[in-house]
Amino acid sequence: MNSPVCHPPDAAGLARAVFAEIAEALARLAETGEETLIDLRSLPFAPTDLETLAELLGEGEVRCDLDVAGRSEVRETGFSGVWWTRHFGADDQVAVDEICVAHVPEILAAHPDDVARAARRMADAVTAPASTADEKDLSRG
Amino acid sequence: MAELATLGDRLAAHGISRRAFVKYASYLGSLMALTPSASRSMAAELAKAKRQSVIWLSFQECTGCTESITRSYGPTLEDLIFDFISLDYHHTLMSVSGEAIEHARHAAMEANKGKYIVAVDGAIPLKDGGIYSTTAGESNLETLKATCKDAFAIISIGTCAAYGGIPKAKPNPTGAVSVGDIIKDKPIINIPGCPPIPEAMTGTIAYLLAFGKIPELDHLGRPKAFFGDNIHDRCYRRPFYERGQFAKAFDDEGARAGWCLYEVGCKGPITYNACATTKWNNGVSFPIQSGHGCLGCSEPDFWDKGGFYVPLSGSIGPTAKLVGGAALAGAVAGVAAAAVARHRKSSLNKG
Secondary structure, three states, X not given: OOOOOOOOOOOXXXXXXXXXHHXXXXXXXXXXXXXXXXXXXXXXXXXXXXXXXXHHHOOOOOEEEEEOOOXXXXXXXXXXXXXXXXXXXXXXXXXXXXXXXXXXXXXXOOOHHHHHHHHHHHHHHHHOOHHHOOXXXXXXX | OOOOOEHHHHHHHOOOOOHHHHHHHHHHHHHHOOOHHHHXXXXXXXXXXXXXXXXXXXXXXXXXXXXXXXXXXXXXXXXXXXXHEEEEEEHHHHHHHOHHHHHHHHHHHHHOOOOEEEEEEOEEXXXXXXXXXXXXXXXXXXXXXXHHOOEEEEEEEHHHHHHOHHHHOOOOOOOEEOHHHOOOOOOEEEEOOOOOOHHHHHHHHHHHHHHOOOOOEOOOOOEHHHHOOEHHHHOOOHHHHHOOOEOOOOOOHHHHOOOEOHHHOOOHHHOEOOOOOOOEOXXXXXXXXXXXXXXXXXXXXXXXXOOOOOOHHHHHOOOOHHHHHHHHXXXXXXXXXXXXXXXXXXXXXXX
16 A cells, blocks of 8 residues: 555554443443444554554454455454454455454354245255255345 | 335345344444444344335446446345345346336336335436436336336435436536435435445445435535545545645655645535445545545535536635635534534434
């Protein structure tokens, strides 16, 4: 990138400020179950600030790779209940960068409509004749 | 032709689960500064929506707006919009089909009466009965009026359709006007830019589709979600402006150090668009980051604002000596403008 670097790492203290905001959100989750979403792209982060935030949050036990309308990543941070979600668009450019404070991020759960559709499909597969059982079934849900 | 199946059913038939809607809604929610609950409800509403019929009319235009909206390299997040809409007519993309597409347009208008969206790019010439731009033997003026009659909403895509653009620039030999100058009885959303940022176009269409209503517009008819911020207030080179560090000419020391481009004609302070935040080509860059001043292309009459390389202060005053003073006054005004912009952003978040 050719843009000049105007700030040393976390010069504006933004990473630490967001870290404090996440701490408050996590306390709320612990007490009341209330979920919070923080859109990192809406904040004026310099690239080094995001690295500082990543260092502060650390890494947890869970790493998910999603393949839906392009690539996505959901990572648990070192703090249970704090997840970092990144959605990628064309050419693997970051389209969404957000911190989700929740027991499980919404995108990981199976949607009721998908489950109903899958149940019907599975019921059909159970009763299908043996010769079609090996065919690759492209339609999901 | 718009189908009876919901978007959720359509995508599921292609092997894509509801997760795609969650992902798409959080993408749009981030772009448009929606609240998390609005994003969530957008995912649910999009899955239940029917494919939106869109009729795209191209008039006095360069096709740049169509080029901008069709930048895609594979099945991606950004492509989902083309699953959500049924592009029933697009003059440039479908021109090889000749007469058949004119029939298709009339059939789509009939089948989706009161529910289709008309997207227009290009200005409309009025001089001499509108003969200076015609399609299939009909003047653009007649086509516009006939097609908009039963539309649900109209989107003026690009500065030509929104404000007249380059055809309207002096001396305006064809009598070019904007869509809003002709259509007075339908809601019009202006998405200006030369061309507009693709996300501004697709995000607005998705919003219309999910919520069935026009997003909040500013006094020039532009969605505040994309045009609520001034380039100057979000520009990463702002600290140089504040410190009075300006490039005086292209490729001088200041230019190479990435200093403020005010003195080489940047129109950032009077321009509202998402270029400094959303940027272009999926967030790669925007004119200022690439070393050229903002042209102000999302504002009316930007071609006639004194010159792309004349500084804002110089457009009204004659000498270079005025620039320093204007920059100082601008810095003071800029702080106030930034405070207003931040307040506007936070009230968007409450919506």
